[in-house]
Amino acid sequence: MGKEKAIRELEDLPGIGPTTAEKLKEAGYTDLEKIAVLAPHDLSEISGMSVDNAKKAIEAAKQATTLEYNTASKIYEDRKAIGRISTGCKDLDELLGGGIEAKSITEAYGKFASGKSQLSFQLSVNVQLPIGSGGLAGKALFVDTEGTFRPERIESIAKAAGLNPEEALNNIFVVRAENTSQQILTIERADKLIKENNIRLVVVDSMMSLFRSEFAGRGALGERQQKLNAHIHKLQKLADTHSLAVYITNQVMDNPAILFGDPTTPVGGNIIAHAATTRLYLRKSKEDKRIVRLVDSPNMPEGEAVMKITTNGISD
Ligand SMILES: Nc1ncnc2c1ncn2[C@@H]1O[C@H](COP(=O)(O)OP(=O)(O)O)[C@@H](O)[C@H]1O
Numbered sequence: 335m336g337k338e339k340a341i342r343e344l345e346d347l348p349g350i351g352p353t354t355a356e357k358l359k360e361a362g363y364t365d366l367e368k369i370a371v372l373a374p375h376d377l378s379e380i381s382g383m384s385v386d387n388a389k390k391a392i393e394a395a396k397q398a399t400t401l402e403y404n405t406a407s408k409i410y411e412d413r414k415a416i417g418r419i420s421t422g423c424k425d426l427d428e429l430l431g432g433g434i435e436a437k438s439i440t441e442a443y444g445k446f447a448s449g450k451s452q453l454s455f456q457l458s459v460n461v462q463l464p465i466g467s468g469g470l471a472g473k474a475l476f477v478d479t480e481g482t483f484r485p486e487r488i489e490s491i492a493k494a495a496g497l498n499p500e501e502a503l504n505n506i507f508v509v510r511a512e513n514t515s516q517q518i519l520t521i522e523r524a525d526k527l528i529k530e531n532n533i534r535l536v537v538v539d540s541m542m543s544l545f546r547s548e549f550a551g552r553g554a555l556g557e558r559q560q561k562l563n564a565h566i567h568k569l570q571k572l573a574d575t576h577s578l579a580v581y582i583t584n585q586v587m588d589n590p591a592i593l594f595g596d597p598t599t600p601v602g603g604n605i606i607a608h609a610a611t612t613r614l615y616l617r618k619s620k621e622d623k624r625i626v627r628l629v630d631s632p633n634m635p636e637g638e639a640v641m642k643i644t645t646n647g648i649s650d
């Protein structure tokens with residue numbers, strides 16, 4: 335006898351031919367999971383096969399549908415090993431539970447000059463710091479969609495962080511995306527670059543600006559959201575596959591439906607809202623101070639931190 339055939343469908347189960355499979359499907363037993371939980375007598379009754387054969391078929395269905403279980407403590411151990419990148423601001427790091435997290439997407443939204451890009455520069459430098467000192471000992475991929483990447487800021491921030499500024503600049507791969515195709519392709523094709531260069535941070539600054547200008551008007555919204563969805567899922571996939579952190583920035587608009595309180599709402603709709611694991615709302619305060627609000631996090635309470643934008647980067 336050759337190798338046993340993998341069991342994927344009802345027809346692959348021992349003793350179940352196409353006719354029996356059809357009968358079962360008509361009765362609502364459409365997949366292996368449903369067969370696996372049946373009692374032999376019931377399967378026998380529905381299908382007309384003998385109880386003994388039904389037992390064999392159920393056993394095979396069970397084997398083909400084993401689920402993988404993890405204990406919560408195993409997941410906890412794995413989570414503790416997930417790296418974090420310091421933001422440069424102690425309060426903000428605390429708010430985030432130790433910095434922005436690898437394997438997930440952190441979004442910063444806010445008005446013009448609220449500090450979204452400055453934070454992306456700081457993270458691109460800090461990711462290079464040793465593990466345990468606020469970094470992940472890795473490099474950064476920076477997708478600049480607005481033409482606002484500033485190497486001179488990297489230089490100052492790196493110097494202040496005690497890094498060699500030239501090396502720090504060399505460790506950041508910058509792509510200036512002029513349209514959404516370039517933005518999407520950069521991420522689609524990033525696996526090789528990431529692997530070969532130990533990239534541990536991917537920045538998209540900003541996520542929505544090209545999408546908004548290219549897909550203007552109601553008629554284009556469906557296509558925009560579809561492309562955006564695939565794009566952001568690829569970002570999450572990169573995060574998972576390479577244990578890296580993704581930081582995206584987002585623009586805001588005033589939502590007229592919000593009558594009381596702050597009507598400032600990030601753009602991009604549900605797709606961005608669902609895909610971003612952690613959402614930060616940045617807003618201007620006095621002078622160089624910025625208020626950062628943790629809006630959405632799976633494990634940290636909502637709250638606010640104050641950070642400063644200085645020549646040396648983000649600080650307390
Ligand atoms: N070298 C610097 N020293 C201090 N502050 C700076 C420096 N460069 C930019 N900033 C401040 O950063 C702010 C712009 O933040 P930025 O992150 O670029 O905004 P956005 O949220 O639009 O991306 C400005 O208020 C500017 O004063």
Ligand SMILES: [Mg+2]
Binds near residue numbers: 482539
């Ligand atoms: Mg910016």
